[in-house]
Amino acid sequence: MTEKQPTIVLVHGAFAESASWNGVIARLQERSLDAIAVGNPLRSLAGDAQYVRDAIASIGGPVVLVAHSYGGMVATEAAAGNDAVIALVYVCAFAPDHGETAFALSEMFPGSTLGDALTAYPLSNGDIELRIRPDRFPQQFAADVNEAEAMLMAATQRPVTQAALTEALPTDVPAWKTIPSWFVIGEDDRNIPAELQRYMAERASSRGTRSVAGASHALSVSSPGAVVDTVLEALAGAAMTVVD
Numbered sequence: 001m002t003e004k005q006p007t008i009v010l011v012h013g014a015f016a017e018s019a020s021w022n023g024v025i026a027r028l029q030e031r032s033l034d035a036i037a038v039g040n041p042l043r044s045l046a047g048d049a050q051y052v053r054d055a056i057a058s059i060g061g062p063v064v065l066v067a068h069s070y071g072g073m074v075a076t077e078a079a080a081g082n083d084a085v086i087a088l089v090y091v092c093a094f095a096p097d098h099g100e101t102a103f104a105l106s107e108m109f110p111g112s113t114l115g116d117a118l119t120a121y122p123l124s125n126g127d128i129e130l131r132i133r134p135d136r137f138p139q140q141f142a143a144d145v146n147e148a149e150a151m152l153m154a155a156t157q158r159p160v161t162q163a164a165l166t167e168a169l170p171t172d173v174p175a176w177k178t179i180p181s182w183f184v185i186g187e188d189d190r191n192i193p194a195e196l197q198r199y200m201a202e203r204a205s206s207r208g209t210r211s212v213a214g215a216s217h218a219l220s221v222s223s224p225g226a227v228v229d230t231v232l233e234a235l236a237g238a239a240m241t242v243v244d
Contacts, residue, residue, distance in 0.1 A: 129162070
């Protein structure tokens, strides 16, 4: 009989990529915690969620699922009915209910300026792909990150399909209704307004909500310590071990 420590699985959102979690992972590894960043395909909500679900299954043990931005849509679906997920952490992320889309949620409260910063182009399958214009990326996405790093993030951002952002959450029972959740809010987020993040945290009966003053949407890059502190709270608040 052995006890298995939870693995922290991190899911990036639109216009980001796995390396956006580097600062968080480094701090978790310093605490001898296992952490992996999953590459979110950003093609369709259902398909992205299945990809993350498969990644969780490959771990073979309990998971704390941490999600950023659109990654919250994906994590909410991937964790639904998934016994391996013992806690959820939403970082400047959507926490949708059944039938809600990322686009619709982003319009519930004023404050997002993302639409004006996007550029769109058609794909061969008939879908449309969206990315943030490089000249607008630093202020829109990463206003509290040094400019050189923000420009690197702009160059390495992963575009998202319009279909993914307009696809409704399929599951009837979102994961946050059955799995304890924690939230980290960027007070100066220009993609997902802080007011919307607080609304979703309250709706999910968040076990702990941490607001970071002056934090942009790129909170995992600019304030990785706040993310790590919240992950540690989630570990302490959820089941810490399982029996193999």
